[in-house]
Amino acid sequence: MTKNFDIIIIGAGPAGSAAAEKLSKAGFKTLLLEKQKLPRDKPCAGIIPPRIYRLLGEIPDDVIERKFNGYHLFSPSGIELYSRFREEGVIVDRKKFDFWLVERAIGAGAEVIDNSRVEVIDIIKNEIKINNKFYSKILIGADGANSFVRKRLGREYKNFAIGVQYTIDLPDDVTCEKIGGWFEVHYGIVDFGYGWVSPQGGKIKIGVGSISNEFKKNSKQYLDKFVEYFKKKKEIKNLRVIDFQSHLIPADGPMGKPCEGSVVLAGDAAGFVNPLTGEGIYYAVRSAQLAADAIVKCGGDIEKECNAELGKIKLNTKLRDEVLLNAGAMEDYVRRLEKLG
Numbered sequence: 001m002t003k004n005f006d007i008i009i010i011g012a013g014p015a016g017s018a019a020a021e022k023l024s025k026a027g028f029k030t031l032l033l034e035k036q037k038l039p040r041d042k043p044c045a046g047i048i049p050p051r052i053y054r055l056l057g058e059i060p061d062d063v064i065e066r067k068f069n070g071y072h073l074f075s076p077s078g079i080e081l082y083s084r085f086r087e088e089g090v091i092v093d094r095k096k097f098d099f100w101l102v103e104r105a106i107g108a109g110a111e112v113i114d115n116s117r118v119e120v121i122d123i124i125k126n127e128i129k130i131n132n133k134f135y136s137k138i139l140i141g142a143d144g145a146n147s148f149v150r151k152r153l154g155r156e157y158k159n160f161a162i163g164v165q166y167t168i169d170l171p172d173d174v175t176c177e178k179i180g181g182w183f184e185v186h187y188g189i190v191d192f193g194y195g196w197v198s199p200q201g202g203k204i205k206i207g208v209g210s211i212s213n214e215f216k217k218n219s220k221q222y223l224d225k226f227v228e229y230f231k232k233k234k235e236i237k238n239l240r241v242i243d244f245q246s247h248l249i250p251a252d253g254p255m256g257k258p259c260e261g262s263v264v265l266a267g268d269a270a271g272f273v274n275p276l277t278g279e280g281i282y283y284a285v286r287s288a289q290l291a292a293d294a295i296v297k298c299g300g301d302i303e304k305e306c307n308a309e310l311g312k313i314k315l316n317t318k319l320r321d322e323v324l325l326n327a328g329a330m331e332d333y334v335r336r337l338e339k340l341g
Ligand SMILES: Cc1cc2nc3c(=O)[nH]c(=O)nc-3n(C[C@H](O)[C@H](O)[C@H](O)COP(=O)(O)OP(=O)(O)OC[C@H]3O[C@@H](n4cnc5c(N)ncnc54)[C@H](O)[C@@H]3O)c2cc1C
Pocket: 010, 011, 012, 013, 014, 015, 016, 033, 034, 035, 036, 040, 042, 043, 044, 045, 046, 047, 048, 116, 117, 118, 119, 142, 143, 144, 145, 147, 148, 162, 163, 164, 165, 207, 245, 246, 247, 248, 249, 266, 267, 268, 269, 273, 278, 279, 280, 281, 282, 284
C-alpha cells in the first residue's frame, strides 16, 4: 500500500497536531504519524500560561486539571513572592490535552495513524518517502526533543536539560491549603535548574530539572531530596508516589533556520522551549502554526518563508545564564523581582 499526501507530519504532540489542523483547514492533504498508541501521555507539569488562548481559543474543561493564577517563587534563602497573570492560566492533563489537539486535526480533515514509528526517510529531489510507504512534497518533523527527523537532516541540538518528576496523590483540600492555585518554582534546589510543584486535581506533580552534568548523573536523588524538603516546608507527613517520569528538555532555545529544503522542524524538535523555564507547550503550538502559515502562503521557496516566520520566535539563553548559574544568582533574581513588586 502506498499513499500520496501534500504534507506528512511526524509526531502527534502539540506541535504536530497544531500544524496538521492548520494545514488540513487550508485544504492540504495531510498525514500525521505517531509512534505511540493514541491517546498517549507526555512527561510534563502541564502548566500553560494564558497566552495559549490566543493560539487555540478556549480550552475545554475536561482536559484541565486546574486553573492557576501564576507563579509562586521561592528564593534559595526562602524569600517568597507571587507573580500573578492578568487572567488565569491552565494546568492540563497532557494525555487529554494532546488528544484534544489530535481530534481537532482529525476534525479539520487530517489523516492520523498511530502505532506508526517513522524509521526511514528518503528525500529524493522533490519527493519525500516515509517508511517506504507514504509520499509527500513537504515534511514536518514535530517528533520531540529526541527528533529522528532532525538527526536525519544531520542537524545537531547540543544542550538538553533533564526533567524528572513524581506524580503524587494529594487530596484537593490539602492541595488548596498548602499550595493554592499557583505553580511553585523553588530556586536553590539545583544549579542550572529549579524544582517545581504543579497542583492538579487530586494529585500534584513535583519535579526538578537542570542542565548540570552533576544533576544528570543523580537526578532521582535530587528529586527525592526535594520531596523531603517540600514535605518539611509544607508540614505534610506522608506522600504516596503514583508515577515517575523523566524526559529531555531542549535548553538552548530555537536552533537557527529549522527549515531545510522542504523539511521543517517545529516544537521541541527544533528547540522551541523557553531556556529559563523549560516551558514548551505554547512554543510548540506557536512554531507549528507559524510554519503551517508560511507553507500555506508560500509561493515556492518554503525554506525561506518558514525560516523567516519561525525566526519571529525570540528565545535566548541570556536570562537562563544570568538566573540559573548558582544559588547566589537565583537569590539576586528573586530579590530583583521582589522590588518590582
Ligand atoms: C518533566 C517535564 C515537565 C515539563 N513541564 C512543562 C510544563 O509544565 N509546561 C510546558 O509548557 N512545557 C513543559 N515541558 C515541555 C513540554 O512537554 C514540551 O515542550 C512539549 O511537549 C513539546 O511538544 P512537541 O509537540 O514539540 O513534542 P512532544 O510533545 O514531545 O511530541 C512529540 C511526539 O512525536 C512522537 N514521535 C517521536 N519520534 C517519532 C517517530 N520516529 N515516529 C513517529 N512519532 C514519533 C512522540 O511519541 C510524541 O508523541 C516539560 C517537559 C518535561 C520533560
